[in-house]
Amino acid sequence: MNTAARSRSPLGRMSLPSPGCRICGFTSRLTRQDTIAEVLLEYAAGWQRLLRTPGVSSRRTGASAWSLLESGCHVRDMCLLFHNRLDAILGQSVIAPRLSVGADTDTARRYRDEEPQQVAEELGRAAGAPARRLAALTDDDWDRDGPRLSDPRLTVGFLTRHLLHDIAHDLARAVRDSSQQ
């Protein structure tokens, strides 16, 4: 992260620590501002590969709460919600306009009935749009927080790292589960 940007914060706030995870291997070195968009696209590509594997089922296996298909839908929707949150903090982007699929992310969506190939397509777009936006952010953008968020440490940088870890963690679990079938 850019420590110079943080030190300019008028609130002098402390940033929250980057997640370091022994389970999925996600570390703070993956969260550099100049590579973070690339990392998001790599994880999205990993999910797309899994979803495009022939015979992807909506069946839940092992201790996982969700099937691979359901997890893929969840990752897609996390990306869409993240993009909406970026809009809320930074204003609407002209670089990455809101996706139409983003209008339908309520929890009533029945993930297990979705079609894996289509989810893979949507996931690619859902991650690609915010990735393009992240790649264009300034140092000050990374340090901004949402006016309606209760904790000023919830900056764009923190929320992005948090999203990436969620996606990486779910991906590591899905790869492990699919290799055991």
Ligand SMILES: [Zn+2]
């Ligand atoms: Zn993890």
